Amino acid sequence: MTEKFINEEKKTRKFSFAFSRKQLCIPYGLFLALFVVLPLLLIVFYAFTDKDGGFSLANFVRFFTSSTTITTVIISVLIGLATTLICIVIAYPVAYILARSNLNRGGTLLMLFIMPMWINFVLRAMAMKDLLTLIGVFGFNNYVNVIIGMVYDYLPFMILPIYTVLIKMDKSLIEASKDLGASSFKTFTKVTFPLSMSGIASGITMVFMPTMTCYVISDTFGNGLITIIGKLIDEQFTTFQNWNLGSAMAMVLLVIMLVSMWVTGGFKSDDVRGTNI
Amino acid sequence: MKKFISIALALMLTSSCFTLFGCTESKEQTSVLRVCNCEDYIDEELLTEFTEETGIVVEYSTYGTNENLYNELVINPNSYDLVVPSEYMIEKLAEEGRIQKLDFSKINGYEDNLSPFIKERLDSLKVKNGEYKGSSLYEFMVGYMWGTMGWVYNTEYVSSEEVSSWDGVFANSELDNKITIKDAVRDSYIVGLAMVYGDQLKQSKNNDEISEILNRVDRDSINLVGDKLNSIKPMLYGFEVDSGKNDIVLGNIYAYVAWSGDAAYAIDVAAGEVEDDDGTFVENIRDLSYSIPEEGSNIWFDGFVMPSGSTNHDAVYKFLEFISRPESVYRNMNYTGYTSMIGGGEFSAEDENGEEYQTDIFSEVVLGWFDESEDLEEGEGVLVDLSYFFGEGDYTVTVSEEGFGRLIAQYPTAEIVERCAIMSNFSSETLMDINDMWEGVKGETFPSWLIILIVCVIVLLMALMVLYRNKDKFPWLKLPERKKSYAERKGLKVIKIEEISDI
Numbered sequence: 001m002t003e004k005f006i007n008e009e010k011k012t013r014k015f016s017f018a019f020s021r022k023q024l025c026i027p028y029g030l031f032l033a034l035f036v037v038l039p040l041l042l043i044v045f046y047a048f049t050d051k052d053g054g055f056s057l058a059n060f061v062r063f064f065t066s067s068t069t070i071t072t073v074i075i076s077v078l079i080g081l082a083t084t085l086i087c088i089v090i091a092y093p094v095a096y097i098l099a100r101s102n103l104n105r106g107g108t109l110l111m112l113f114i115m116p117m118w119i120n121f122v123l124r125a126m127a128m129k130d131l132l133t134l135i136g137v138f139g140f141n142n143y144v145n146v147i148i149g150m151v152y153d154y155l156p157f158m159i160l161p162i163y164t165v166l167i168k169m170d171k172s173l174i175e176a177s178k179d180l181g182a183s184s185f186k187t188f189t190k191v192t193f194p195l196s197m198s199g200i201a202s203g204i205t206m207v208f209m210p211t212m213t214c215y216v217i218s219d220t221f222g223n224g225l226i227t228i229i230g231k232l233i234d235e236q237f238t239t240f241q242n243w244n245l246g247s248a249m250a251m252v253l254l255v256i257m258l259v260s261m262w263v264t265g266g267f268k269s270d271d272v273r274g275t276n277i
Numbered sequence: 278m279k280k281f282i283s284i285a286l287a288l289m290l291t292s293s294c295f296t297l298f299g300c301t302e303s304k305e306q307t308s309v310l311r312v313c314n315c316e317d318y319i320d321e322e323l324l325t326e327f328t329e330e331t332g333i334v335v336e337y338s339t340y341g342t343n344e345n346l347y348n349e350l351v352i353n354p355n356s357y358d359l360v361v362p363s364e365y366m367i368e369k370l371a372e373e374g375r376i377q378k379l380d381f382s383k384i385n386g387y388e389d390n391l392s393p394f395i396k397e398r399l400d401s402l403k404v405k406n407g408e409y410k411g412s413s414l415y416e417f418m419v420g421y422m423w424g425t426m427g428w429v430y431n432t433e434y435v436s437s438e439e440v441s442s443w444d445g446v447f448a449n450s451e452l453d454n455k456i457t458i459k460d461a462v463r464d465s466y467i468v469g470l471a472m473v474y475g476d477q478l479k480q481s482k483n484n485d486e487i488s489e490i491l492n493r494v495d496r497d498s499i500n501l502v503g504d505k506l507n508s509i510k511p512m513l514y515g516f517e518v519d520s521g522k523n524d525i526v527l528g529n530i531y532a533y534v535a536w537s538g539d540a541a542y543a544i545d546v547a548a549g550e551v552e553d554d555d556g557t558f559v560e561n562i563r564d565l566s567y568s569i570p571e572e573g574s575n576i577w578f579d580g581f582v583m584p585s586g587s588t589n590h591d592a593v594y595k596f597l598e599f600i601s602r603p604e605s606v607y608r609n610m611n612y613t614g615y616t617s618m619i620g621g622g623e624f625s626a627e628d629e630n631g632e633e634y635q636t637d638i639f640s641e642v643v644l645g646w647f648d649e650s651e652d653l654e655e656g657e658g659v660l661v662d663l664s665y666f667f668g669e670g671d672y673t674v675t676v677s678e679e680g681f682g683r684l685i686a687q688y689p690t691a692e693i694v695e696r697c698a699i700m701s702n703f704s705s706e707t708l709m710d711i712n713d714m715w716e717g718v719k720g721e722t723f724p725s726w727l728i729i730l731i732v733c734v735i736v737l738l739m740a741l742m743v744l745y746r747n748k749d750k751f752p753w754l755k756l757p758e759r760k761k762s763y764a765e766r767k768g769l770k771v772i773k774i775e776e777i778s779d780i
Binding site: 075223227262 | 342344345347348457460461462510513514515516517520529705708709711712713715716717719720721722723724725728731732735739742743
């Protein structure tokens with residue numbers, strides 16, 4: 001009787017709909033193929049062809065032989081590095097205080113730091129520019145202006161990962177360090193800081209890469225006198241209608257990003273990338 | 278079977294996403310008109326009135342630049358029924374066969390009301406390549422707005438002599454860091470050309486000669502323009518496309534290269550003649566004026582064109598007829614601040630007492646906005662004759678010296694338009710050269726040794742970082758360990774864990 005029942009059960013289950021994990025993945029797979037892989041392939045295709053569609057390396061030759069283009073890339077990297085460094089210097093103490101102190105009961109203080117991110121960033125950039133002009137710190141050097149703008153805009157992206165790492169850190173490790181006689185400073189340099197490296201690493205990836213292409217800020221804060229690589233790419237696709245050169249530039253940028261991610265250890269799986277709030 | 282059904286379901290899920298994206302296609306073609314225009318370039322109330330009158334729904338969208346619009350039309354030729362590009366883009370679209378000719382007999386009154394000057398200029402623009410070779414641009418477009426380019430300047434700091442030429446303001450060191458030019462390569466290129474060939478332009482006798490000079494794209498000219506723009510760059514406050522009108526009103530800059538519509542807007546705002554959102558007028562902040570330098574300048578025309586993919590002709594012509602009516606023209610001019618290409622035709626308006634009267638664009642716009650003959654004494658002021666634009670008849674207006682700059686932002690004189698040239702579309706080879714030039718102007722160029730140095734330093738730093746992170750893999754990299762342990766240095770007794778149980 002029971003055996004028969006089980007057989008019946010098997011029969012009916014044959015016709016019930018149950019998605020396996022693989023099948024549920026199909027829509028996402030298609031989405032990825034259509035909106036991630038295909039555009040990437042298109043960029044590669046355009047980068048290695050000329051206007052008539054024939055294979056050509058001319059775009060890369062043009063890129064690497066123009067000292068202006070290379071200078072623009074270098075300036076973008078330097079602006080990115082400066083922004084990232086300043087962000088770390090400002091964000092670490094902030095994240096540390098937020099994670100440790102009683103000030104941040106219920107995350108209110110953190111909320112205050114994150115709230116500007118809810119406002120459109122172009123609007124924020126323009127408001128910040130007017131504010132800086134008003135108090136008179138704006139206008140003595142365009143590079144400084146751009147870096148101020150970038151730091152202002154990307155600071156939350158550095159605070160969040162560091163904060164997340166610090167708040168999730170096992171407090172008993174710190175207690176153990178203190179029990180064993182280490183001073184507060186020693187505890188910080190030997191325990192807390194090394195353990196928060198993964199947060200800094202993901203902060204770097206989230207700040208350094210966008211700053212190289214975020215030309216809205218370089219245009220607003222630099223009065224159009226500072227050109228970064230993102231602006232060059234945009235002009236190729238719009239003003240100069242040269243999609244091939246634009247794609248080649250985008251590919252070079254992609255390689256720079258991959259290298260910088262590899263250097264900062266962005267590919268390590270044990271990274272804490274929890275920045276969602 | 279089970280597998281098949283679930284795969285089918287998964288496919289249905291994804292395909293339903295696509296039908297969601299594609300659902301605009303299935304709407305009935307006859308009742309919807311898809312129009313794409315510049316931002317803030319039409320009185321949108323007119324669109325609702327058009328729908329009330331004809332029952333045709335207008336799907337209105339906007340674009341940022343002509344090039345963005347072009348990209349959209351290349352990707353999907355059937356994306357719009359009507360678009361509003363500038364004349365050089367219309368030329369490019371016609372050359373590539375992406376737009377179709379219009380039948381003006383279906384647009385009542387348009388040809389009669391269009392300014393004779395505009396008609397002549399558009400007629401002289403010929404398509405140079407492709408299937409439409411030899412046709413004039415006039416056949417493709419229904420004229421919308423037109424204008425010029427020139428200096429908007431703060432009369433307190435800049436004299437009218439300084440802005441009577443393109444490089445005059447750069448000779449005054451007090452204006453260092455107080456000038457902006459356009460962050461758009463076509464506009465800055467023509468300014469550069471006018472500076473480089475200034476003397477030749479001033480000696481030119483007619484519009485053809487000026488047009489020839491302001492359309493030079495040979496390598497030498499491009500290099501000269503690049504050098505010229507590089508030489509004025511240190512004196513610039515910046516390059517801008519839309520922040521200039523705010524900066525000049527706020528007083529951050531004293532002169533900027535402006536399109537005439539923006540110029541009119543900036544002058545009005547600074548003079549306190551623009552209503553705030555709450556209906557109040559701001560006070561007169563500063564006096565601005567507009568000048569089109571004597572070397573010559575750019576003149577541009579925007580018009581409605583029909584992409585080749587559009588089949589909804591009936592609605593298209595109804596809309597073009599509606600938008601070209603003198604009343605719509607007046608309302609659009611009032612709303613956008615730009616100048617319409619249509620000057621003729623009568624329409625009825627209401628005066629303060631609510632009484633209807635017949636009027637035309639000349640009396641409403643030119644006399645209504647600019648005429649100062651009543652305030653001026655006999656012999657004062659400037660008498661401007663606009664009959665070149667409005668056609669035969671008495672189309673003169675008297676303005677003060679101060680009001681002249683504002684008037685030419687709206688309606689330049691015949692003498693000014695004679696020295697303004699239309700800029701042709703650049704071929705793709707020319708664009709490559711101009712791209713190199715523009716990159717050199719906008720960007721910095723480090724000497725090669727500095728580039729190599731910086732690249733080496735960055736590569737070195739990255740290599741060190743990678744080595745440090747992987748130091749376990751490279752034993753030879755290990756730093757020598759401290760000889761004494763912490764306990765030894767402090768003289769503490771060390772007990773190993775295994776020994777604990779023995780104690």
